[in-house]
Amino acid sequence: MVRVLIVSAHPVLAEGLGRLLTANPEVEIVGQEAHLDAALARPEDPRPDVVVVEASRPPGAEMEAVKRICQKWPGIRVVCVDLVDNAVHTYRGEHRIVQCLTDFLQVLGLGHDAAATR
DSSP states (O other): OEEEEEEOSOHHHHHHHHHHHHTSTTEEEEEEESSHHHHHTSOSSSOOSEEEEEOOSSTTHHHHHHHHHHHHSTTOEEEEEETTTTEEEETTTEEEEOOSHHHHHHHTTOGGGGGGGO
16 A cells, blocks of 8 residues: 555545545555645654655745755655646656656656556
């Protein structure tokens, strides 16, 4: 089971992403927050395995978000979703162009059974 926390100021994105991800039985959404400060103020339990953050503008601002998230939850995986260039950036510098849900699930580490939710 992968526990996911979604951080997005766009409710349609957060809700839609949550619904798509929970179609996979290996995903549990442990929260949705509109702002990073609210996400970081959450109780420690349940601890997310992955934080999905909507990439913000100006470019590079998401690195500050990654830093703050990793300070709160050492060892966590952070995925930044960029709505402008349709890309996903994962902490540790990986860059993937995401064109379908299967691609996104692979970024989350759920690629082995992702085709079932496509």
